Amino acid sequence: MQEHVSRLLDIKINGPEGMEIDPIKSIQDYILENIQELGAYVQSVSEEKKDWKAPNQFFLEELRK
Numbered sequence: 001m002q003e004h005v006s007r008l009l010d011i012k013i014n015g016p017e018g019m020e021i022d023p024i025k026s027i028q029d030y031i032l033e034n035i036q037e038l039g040a041y042v043q044s045v046s047e048e049k050k051d052w053k054a055p056n057q058f059f060l061e062e063l064r065k
Helices: 003-012 023-045 053-064
Strands: none
Touching: 003 023
């Protein structure tokens, strides 16, 4: 799989912005075969929330100076 992902990255890095490419069958098959497991993993990962109150307050106070 690493070989196929590396090829995809190479295409995306060296191609023009917004370029569409044909699906890479091996990557597509992997996703389809593992979609439930991947979905469960994504759901299990907790998103870390940042508290932006203090930085925002500091920024606003600096703007008022």
